Every structure is written in C-alpha cells, then in structure tokens.
Amino acid sequence: MGSTTLILVIVVAAAASFDFTNGFHDTANAMATSIATGALKPMVAVLISAALNFLGAFISIAVATTIAKGIVSSSATAGTSGLFVVEAALLGAITWNLITWYFTIPSSSSHALIGGLIGASLAAVGSGAVSVHGIFQKVVAPGILAIFVCGIGAFLATSAAYLLIRRLGQEEARAGYRYGQIGSASLVSLAHGTNDAQKTMGVIALALISTGHLSAAHFTIPIWVKLLCATAMALGTATGGWRIINTMGNRITTVESPQGFSAEASSAATILASSYYGYPLSTTQVVSGGVMGAGLGKRGGVVHWPVVGQMVIAWVITLPSAGLVGAAAWNISNLFGKNSTAGAIVIVVLVAAIAFGLWTLSKRNQVTAQDLDRTSITPEIEAERAEAAGAPAVA
Amino acid sequence: MFALAASTAIVDWNAMWKIFLVVLIAGTGTVIVFGFLLLGLKLAHRLGTNDAEVGGSEGARAGGYVLAAVCGVIVIGVVVLGVYAMSQKPSSKPAKPKSALVIPAGPQVKVLASSQ
Numbered sequence: 001m002g003s004t005t006l007i008l009v010i011v012v013a014a015a016a017s018f019d020f021t022n023g024f025h026d027t028a029n030a031m032a033t034s035i036a037t038g039a040l041k042p043m044v045a046v047l048i049s050a051a052l053n054f055l056g057a058f059i060s061i062a063v064a065t066t067i068a069k070g071i072v073s074s075s076a077t078a079g080t081s082g083l084f085v086v087e088a089a090l091l092g093a094i095t096w097n098l099i100t101w102y103f104t105i106p107s108s109s110s111h112a113l114i115g116g117l118i119g120a121s122l123a124a125v126g127s128g129a130v131s132v133h134g135i136f137q138k139v140v141a142p143g144i145l146a147i148f149v150c151g152i153g154a155f156l157a158t159s160a161a162y163l164l165i166r167r168l169g170q171e172e173a174r175a176g177y178r179y180g181q182i183g184s185a186s187l188v189s190l191a192h193g194t195n196d197a198q199k200t201m202g203v204i205a206l207a208l209i210s211t212g213h214l215s216a217a218h219f220t221i222p223i224w225v226k227l228l229c230a231t232a233m234a235l236g237t238a239t240g241g242w243r244i245i246n247t248m249g250n251r252i253t254t255v256e257s258p259q260g261f262s263a264e265a266s267s268a269a270t271i272l273a274s275s276y277y278g279y280p281l282s283t284t285q286v287v288s289g290g291v292m293g294a295g296l297g298k299r300g301g302v303v304h305w306p307v308v309g310q311m312v313i314a315w316v317i318t319l320p321s322a323g324l325v326g327a328a329a330w331n332i333s334n335l336f337g338k339n340s341t342a343g344a345i346v347i348v349v350l351v352a353a354i355a356f357g358l359w360t361l362s363k364r365n366q367v368t369a370q371d372l373d374r375t376s377i378t379p380e381i382e383a384e385r386a387e388a389a390g391a392p393a394v395a
Numbered sequence: 396m397f398a399l400a401a402s403t404a405i406v407d408w409n410a411m412w413k414i415f416l417v418v419l420i421a422g423t424g425t426v427i428v429f430g431f432l433l434l435g436l437k438l439a440h441r442l443g444t445n446d447a448e449v450g451g452s453e454g455a456r457a458g459g460y461v462l463a464a465v466c467g468v469i470v471i472g473v474v475v476l477g478v479y480a481m482s483q484k485p486s487s488k489p490a491k492p493k494s495a496l497v498i499p500a501g502p503q504v505k506v507l508a509s510s511q
Contacts, residue, residue: 059482133405141406149411153418157426164430168437176433180426183470187477194481262426268477269422270414276480279410 003341004211007083010344011207014090016232019200021097022109023053023236026196028244029106029267029287030189033260033294036249038374039178040185042242046369048182049189050238056193057201057230071114071134076121079210084339085120085330086203091351092116092326096318102358104243104251104367105314108282110199111139112322119323123330135319142274143315146281147289150270154290157262158297165258177257184264189237191271192283197229204229242367248287249372251307253295262297263290285315425473428466435462 030052031045040048077086093112100107121129165173204225208214214222249255255263267283267290274281288311295303329347336343439459 056481059478137405145406145411149415149418150422152415153422156419157423160423160427161430164427164434168430168433172437173430173433176429176436180429183474184425187474190478191481258426261429262423265425265429266418266422269418269420269425272477272480273414273417273421274410276483277410277413279407279414281414 003339004080004083006341007080007087007339007344008207008211008213010348011083011087011090012204012228014087014094014348015200015203015207016228018090018094018097018109018113019197019229019232020236021094021101022196022200023050023233024239024241025097025101025106025109025236025244026192026283027237027241028248029283030185030192030264032245032247032249032287033255033263033291034181034185035245035372036255036374037178037181037257037260038377039181039257039260041375042245042369042372045185046238048186050234052186052189053193053197053237054230054234056190056195057197057226057233059190059194071131071138072117072121073125073129073131076125076129077117077206081124081339082210083207084333084344085117085124086207087344088120088123088330088333088347089113089116089326090203091329091347092119092322092324095325095351095354096322098355098358099321100314100318101241101243102362103314104247105311106244106248106284106288107311107314107318108143108284109196110282111143111315111318113199114139115319115322116326116329118319119326119328120330122323123327123334139319142279142281143285146270146274146285147292149281149289150266150286151289151293151296153266153269154259154263154293155297157266158259158294158301161258161262162298174257177261180261181257181264184261184268187268188264188271188283188287191268191275193230193233195271195275195283197233200229200232201225242369242372243362246367246372247307247311248291251304252288252291252311253301253303255291255294256298259291259294259298259301263287263294266290266293421473421477425470428469428473432463432466432470435459435464435466439463 027046027049031040031049034040035042035045076082090113093109093116096107096112096115097109100112118130118135161173161177168176201221205214205221208222208225253259264287267287270281270286270290271283274286288308292303292308295301329351332350333340333343333347336346436459439456
C-alpha cells in the first residue's frame with residue numbers, strides 16, 4: 001500500500017469516526033424532548049433516530065462536495081497536501097465533539113468541522129487561506145439567527161398549544177401531543193441524516209478525487225461511501241448520547257409534551273426551510289432555540305439561563321477551539337516531515353488516546369438510558385403536575 | 396447605516412424572511428392544526444359516548460370527524476412537503492461556470508470540463 005493510499009484510508013476512517021461522533025452528539029437534537037416527556041423510551045428513541053439518520057443519508061441527491069465553502073480556500077484542501085489538512089481538521093472536530101460530549105454541552109458538529117478546517121488550513125497555508133467575512137457570513141450570523149427564528153416559532157406554537165389545551169382537556173391533549181412529538185422528532189432525525197451524513201460524504205469524495213480514485217468530471221458518490229457514512233452516523237446515534245440528551249431534554253427547561261411537540265415541529269420547519277433555501281443553519285442551535293422558545297412559551301415556564309449561558313459559551317468557543325486542535329494536529333503531524341505518513345499515524349493515535357481518556361473519565365458520572373426513562377410519567381401524571389404548578393386548567 | 400450595510404452583507408435577509416415565514420406556517424401552523432385535529436377527535440368521541448356535558452347531534456359528531464380528517468390531511472401534507480424539500484434541497488456541487496469547471500488540485504490545477 002502506497003503512502004498516499006494509506007493517508008486516504010486514514011482520512012476515510014477519520015471521516016467515518018467523525019460521523020460516528022456526530023451521530024451520538026446530535027441524537028439529542030431530535031429525540032431529547034421525546035425522551036424527556038416520556039413519549040418514547042430512550043432506547044426506542046435512539047433506535048428510531050438511528051434508522052432515520054441512515055435513511056436520511058440516502059434521500060437527497062445533493063451532496064456537499066465542498067466543505068467550508070467560502071470560508072477556507074479550496075486550495076488548502078486540494079491535492080495530497082490537502083489530505084493532511086483534512087485529516088487534521090477531522091481529528092480536531094472529533095476531539096472537540098468528544099470534549100463537549102464529556103462536559104454534556106450540545107454544540108454544533110458542523111461548526112467543529114469548520115473550525116478544525118480553519119485551524120489546520122491556517123497552520124498549513126497561512127492566514128490567506130481563511131476568509132473572516134466567510135466565517136461571519138456562514139457560521140456566526142446563521143448561528144445567532146437560528147436561535148431566534150426557531151425560538152420565536154416554538155414560542156408562538158407553545159402559546160397556541162396551551163390555549164388549545166383549555167378546550168381539549170389536559171390528559172387527552174398531552175397524550176395526543178406525545179404522538180405529535182414522535183412524528184416531529186422523526187422528521188428532525190431524517191433531516192439531520194440528510195444534512196450531516198452528506199457533508200462527510202463530500203469530504204471523502206474530495207479525498208478520492210484528490211488521489212485520482214474518483215473522476216471529478218463524472219462525479220457520483222460511490223455506494224460504499226454512502227453506506228459507510230450512513231452506517232457510521234446510525235451506529236453513533238444508536239449508542240445514544242445520553243449526556244447531551246439529558247442537557248437538551250431536562251436541563252434547559254422542564255419540557256412537557258405540548259412544548260416538546262412545538263419545539264420539534266419548529267425545529268423541523270427551520271432546518272428543512274433553511275436547507276431548501278440554501279442557507280444551512282446548525283441543527284444543534286436550531287433545536288436549542290426551539291427548546292428555549294418552548295420553555296418561554298408556556299405561562300410560568302422557566303428557562304435555566306445558567307445552562308443556556310454554558311451552551312452559548314461552548315458555541316462561541318467551538319470554532320476557535322476546534323481550530324486550535326486542528327492546527328495542533330497538523331503541526332504535530334508536520335513535526336515528522338511534510339506530508340509524512342508517520343505523522344499522520346501519530347496524530348490518529350493521539351486522538352484515540354484522548355477519546356479513550358474522556359470515555360474513561362465519563363464513567364465517573366455516567367448518564368444511562370435508564371436514568372432518562374420518563375415513560376412512567378403518564379399524560380395523567382404530567383397533567384396533574386402541570387395543574388399543581390399552575391398551568392392552564394381544563395375548561 | 397454602517398451596521399445595516401454590514402448586516403446586509405453578512406446576512407442573506409431574502410432567504411431569512413422566507414425561512415421565518417415557513418417556520419410560522421409549517422412549524423407554528425402545524426402545531427395549531429394538530430391541536431384542532433385533537434379537538435375534532437375529542438368532539439367526535441365525546442358525542443359518540445353520549446357525554447351529557449357536551450350533548451349534541453350526530454351532525455356535530457360527524458363534524459368532529461371531518462375536522463380531524465381535514466387537519467390530519469394538512470399535517471400529513473406538511474410532512475410530505477418536508478420530505479420533498481429534503482430531497483430537493485439545492486446541491487452544493489460546484490456549478491459549471493460559463494467558461495470552464497476548474498477544481499484546484501494542489502500545484503496542478505485541472506480544467507475538467509468546458510460548457511461550450
């Protein structure tokens with residue numbers, strides 16, 4: 001096996017590993033509120049989400065053949081040298097995903113990938129490789145707007161849902177909204193698979209084009225790439241990111257079924273509309289905004305702002321932090337010589353060691369599926385609790 | 396003025412208002428329509444069980460089912476539209492420019508195809 005082929009194999013494996021972390025990191029986006037309200041058992045929720053993520057990867061014919069387009073110069077990721085930049089970027093993103101997972105913070109996997117790419121490109125090519133305007137246009141502004149657009153939608157939807165509950169009756173409404181939640185959360189899972197799996201397909205496709213294994217003139221994503229990305233993301237999702245699900249479903253606000261449905265329906269609409277109009281918004285930030293909006297939309301609803309504050313800090317530092325790790329990975333690799341195979345292997349081993357360390361540390365304060373199971377809270381119990389807390393009474 | 400000009404350059408407001416409109420119609424709207432679906436079912440079931448509190452005729456019961464059915468169709472329609480939007484999202488594949496499609500490949504820049 002030649003050195004270029006070996007680097008290609010490493011990049012493909014790193015891309016699949018990134019998809020795996022993306023899967024368990026972002027499961028929370030789709031299923032956290034359904035788990036929090038007891039609409040679904042945690043394991044059932046993540047298995048549905050995994051299946052839909054897998055399916056989503058095959059739905060769209062549109063594939064992101066450019067990563068961080070308009071942010072990082074395409075020359076930075078082209079050719080054999082570009083493979084090393086992409087590898088460092090992927091490893092930076094994986095590391096940041098694992099760090100935020102350990103600290104139970106929902107952060108954007110896409111932003112981590114972009115951050116890793118910016119850092120590795122800066123280290124490899126210099127400041128000319130990165131567009132600051134592109135960062136604001138494609139990362140910062142959409143990140144802020146996503147929260148407000150989905151948050152306002154969820155706020156209005158929640159307010160309307162609770163008005164209708166007055167006519168419907170607490171128990172029947174809550175039971176009905178639980179079914180709605182399952183549908184809307186499934187749609188978010190499907191959209192997540194469509195958007196995120198295809199970004200990684202694009203990364204692998206570019207690597208294959210760079211090494212001459214794929215023709216750019218007659219470009220199609222090989223079926224094995226689709227299967228690899230879809231499977232990696234589905235497996236990651238199936239492992240269940242319980243730590244982040246706990247934050248999204250239980251720590252931002254106390255979610256009831258009408259709020260969960262409102263948050264997920266608004267999130268699905270926001271993600272699909274933004275994707276359709278070509279203005280991709282981060283799934284994580286969209287859903288977080290939805291959960292906050294739903295929390296505020298209920299009369300007397302409480303949003304735990306210290307938790308939101310932690311999330312916002314994580315969102316702000318995701319780009320520079322993943323960038324620093326990406327740059328560090330590229331520099332460490334470069335210590336062994338330019339485009340060195342040994343360097344490429346060393347940084348993989350380092351990231352594997354970090355992953356193992358974080359996984360071991362996480363065992364100390366483990367969050368399991370059993371901890372999050374709320375299916376014992378029936379719509380009747382939820383209604384009683386809501387009435388006790390002063391929610392709208394049955395008409 | 397500067398802030399407005401800067402925000403216009405950074406934010407695609409044309410796409411943003413469309414997204415917001417879709418969120419209001421498909422997101423908020425679906426939650427409301429789903430609520431009416433539940434209301435229709437409740438009305439039909441209550442009347443079907445001769446609930447004395449509500450009372451009403453067979454016509455009202457049928458009205459409940461019709462309301463639920465119409466709302467159900469709308470909700471399913473929105474979901475189908477959502478899946479359709481997923482399958483039709485714009486490709487980020489580099490579009491063919493008028494002169495040539497160029498993909499930089501490190502030191503060797505390849506001219507891959509010409510549209511003319």
